[in-house]
Amino acid sequence: MNYAVIGAGAVGSFIGGLLQHAGRSVTFIARGSHLEAMKEEGLTVERDEQTFTVDREFSSDMHDISSADTWILGVKGTEMASIIEKVKPYLNKDTRIITLQNGVSNEEQLSGAFGKDKIIPASAYLSASIREPGKVAQHGPHKFHLGALDRDNNQLLENIVDEWKAAGISCVRSEDIMAKKWEKSLWNLTFNPLSAITGAKVSDLLDDPLLRNTCDSVLKEAALISEKKGYPVSEKSAGNVFKSAETVRNHKTSMLQDFEKGKPMEVYPLCGYFVEKSKELGIETPVLTTLYNILEFINKENVEKNREGR
Structure with a gap:
């Protein structure tokens, strides 16, 4: 090839x-x-x-x-x-x-x-x-x-x-690549949006009680969307989201890295798409929707600031 x-x-x-x-x-x-x-x-x-x-x-x-x-x-x-x-x-x-x-x-x-x-x-x-x-x-x-x-x-x-x-x-x-991608999206959805908003590393999200609680809420909402789309989330898979995060505690998420570099963040692919699907499916996702709304504002302001060289 x-x-x-x-x-x-x-x-x-x-x-x-x-x-x-x-x-x-x-x-x-x-x-x-x-x-x-x-x-x-x-x-x-x-x-x-x-x-x-x-x-x-x-x-x-x-x-x-x-x-x-x-x-x-x-x-x-x-x-x-x-x-x-x-x-x-x-x-x-x-x-x-x-x-x-x-x-x-x-x-x-x-x-x-x-x-x-x-x-x-x-x-x-x-x-x-x-x-x-x-x-x-x-x-x-x-x-x-x-x-x-x-x-x-x-x-x-x-x-x-x-x-x-x-x-x-x-x-x-x-054999089911989209199921694998939905599984990976649970991790990204749980940690990327909140880290970009707060500037927190994965370790901060895991160790701070309030941030950890927010991550738990996002994961629960994400699992509901995934299940309605035909990709059920087992208890083991949900647990693996936090288990795998423990292995990359010092990691800055991709969304946070983009923000710090002044690059456009992947707000829609890593967050907005799921909010959109939750509305189509009639699922309440108050935490995820709030994070998305904040991210959209931050992303717009960050891109504009770097475009103008301020």
Whole structure:
């Protein structure tokens, strides 16, 4: 397969770097200082005791994805609508799109634009960062769950999983990938919105009684939405949300990191979508709705402030 990583940030660069290091053809679509550094010195990937550099192909021109049959979307959910319009001209009958975004709304957008048969949802479990422009670091265990929305893609999915494994990427095929993504969304919904509003790390949310109580309330509301959507939440799954949080106590959530950098937060994919669905389903979600309303205001003010350079 020929790959194009569209939005080559930390996770996309990690995947693409390993695939190219293993001999696959990969085009990296990026921007800013990360792109410029890769053009000049290649992409360096650091993982535990292994470090290597790949030296092609790096671009900001969407036309360069036209030779790829497998696109890996690494953009934020906030960019999904604009990315769909940008890639449309280069889609053909053989193109498949692997989605790495958090949340469960992106698959709906992509399926609506391109059809379910084009979409391969993925759920990522890893810690990766751009250590400096052109250099990506990933340490500790990682795993990707990949699944198909269309049964006709099952063989293709097997081929992707095999290629990724051969490249040293830990991944598994999921028979119900959307259930897996809903499960991960419980974690994001429980911790991301509140951390962005308060500036709290995961440890603060776990240890402060009032914040912990708020997290409990959000999780209960999220579980009601998930169950109504056809993805029941077991007592064990609910417990795992807090259990897994204990393993990343010093972590700043992605939404908080975006806020601190002055970037648009993924308010709709990680919070607003679920509020919208709760209204459609007739479910009362007072805590989640309150957090969403506050986040929308904070996000707008933060983006405007950074746009004006204040």
